[in-house]
Amino acid sequence: MNYWLVKSEPFKYSWDDFVSQGIGTWDGVRNYQARNNLAAMKLDDLVLFYHSNEGVEVVGIAKIVKEAYTDPTTDDTRWVVVDLAPVEKLPKSVTLKAIKADERLQDVSLVRQSRLSVQQLKKEEFDLIVSKGYEN
DNA sequence: GCCAACGTTGGC
DNA sequence: GCCAACGTTGGC
Numbered sequence: 037m038n039y040w041l042v043k044s045e046p047f048k049y050s051w052d053d054f055v056s057q058g059i060g061t062w063d064g065v066r067n068y069q070a071r072n073n074l075a076a077m078k079l080d081d082l083v084l085f086y087h088s089n090e091g092v093e094v095v096g097i098a099k100i101v102k103e104a105y106t107d108p109t110t111d112d113t114r115w116v117v118v119d120l121a122p123v124e125k126l127p128k129s130v131t132l133k134a135i136k137a138d139e140r141l142q143d144v145s146l147v148r149q150s151r152l153s154v155q156q157l158k159k160e161e162f163d164l165i166v167s168k169g170y171e172n
Numbered sequence: 173g174c175c176a177a178c179g180t181t182g183g184c
Numbered sequence: 185g186c187c188a189a190c191g192t193t194g195g196c
Contacts, residue, residue, distance in 0.1 A: 150195070151177065179190105179191085180189105
């Protein structure tokens, strides 16, 4: 089981859009590192859903319902997509600020390599961020 | 809206 | 294969 984090700009594709659709194809990735992460995702891996630009926070948990396949939105065969389904919304979203403030989360890519749109997390990091979503 | 960080492209 | 120029992302 692996743990991931994906970013989306809420005005393009928000958590609420995702929930109302019930399933979301994660297309549009045009970065090799992000692509490699998509390709490594396995069925039922858990994924944190992060809002970039607006909100700048982790809002919910999703899971992989279909492993990587060729991106149907382009003829370029280098790119892949996965399908995700919502698992649950965090009672309280976890802001980037809160993540940066936690010394145990200094190695996560959000902090180290903020531009990467599909990132892998360690189980401890994933659990820690989720637990913050349940605090207070 | 600005700018830093980073990825990609293309000339040599 | 290097590197400058350029484009994009994303936090602030």
